[in-house]
């Protein structure tokens with residue numbers, strides 16, 4: 001039986017596909033290629049292009065191969081865009097997941113690993129953030145992910161669909177082979193933006209605010225390497241298989257870095273000058289987001305490898321040098 005990776009052509013999904021194939025799993029990938037890249041999908045897996053809101057399409061996929069478990073990465077994930085167009089986010093993220101769950105139910109598939117986000121916490125009261133922290137999202141993106149989390153609890157109770165909810169902090173880096181990496185359009189994330197400035201693809205980094213209550217005034221985030229994150233998905237799947245239970249895990253490195261610290265580390269890694277300028281705060285940015293991933297370490301046996309910020313930036317830099325224009329598949 002196969003593992004169905006929904007959104008497997010995207011940044012995190014494609015790294016999870018690699019990890020699954022490395023473990024000799026049979027993998028089926030679905031992606032609508034709106035933000036994903038066909039070149040990120042290895043030839044060893046079966047690929048279906050289509051949208052999860054299309055239930056007939058989903059049924060065809062589930063009929064084609066017996067599916068044992070689903071990893072669900074397909075979502076829109078830009079906070080700013082979600083503020084401007086919340087309906088897009090509720091439609092793709094919430095309604096799309098509803099269609100997926102209906103199909104899982106009708107085909108008797110009862111295991112789901114779900115990509116959630118630290119955005120469900122909003123501005124947290126406690127740092128580091130544990131899974132017990134109160135959830136109060138401050139933007140539609142986080143709100144849609146929390147709505148799905150709640151839906152999953154009811155689906156477990158009613159239909160016995162078990163889930164692993166993984167709440168990601170700031171995902172960064174690229175596969176050590178340099179073959180797959182981060183290619184977003186538009187790019188809004190700090191590390192790829194800094195590296196684009198390092199290689200002349202953009203003039204400078206705009207630092208969104210230097211008047212936060214942090215030691216250097218810039219925001220602090222917890223950066224997790226995409227391969228470590230993909231590993232956590234494999235461990236979560238194994239736990240679902242063994243124990244048939246549902247859990248929520250935070251996934252971050254546990255150490256926070258400010259925007260200025262990331263900029264300095266990027267200068268060291270790239271050995272280039274990187275211009276930066278202070279700009280106004282970006283609406284909705286909390287000052288500090290830092291995870292406690294203790295639960296994932298203890299219960300999943302998760303052991304992140306790329307814990308230094310330099311190693312995370314190095315892998316992203318390698319990808320950018322090998323693919324300066326990204327996948328170029330559009």
Ligand code: UDP
Pocket residue numbers: 079170188189190191193205206207208209219220221259282285
């Ligand atoms: N950031 C910045 N300039 C940029 C992009 C991001 O100063 O061009 C800051 C942003 O305000 C936040 C941190 O970098 O404090 C990480 O932002 P990113 O968009 O990568 O992730 P987020 O934390 O929003 O999920």
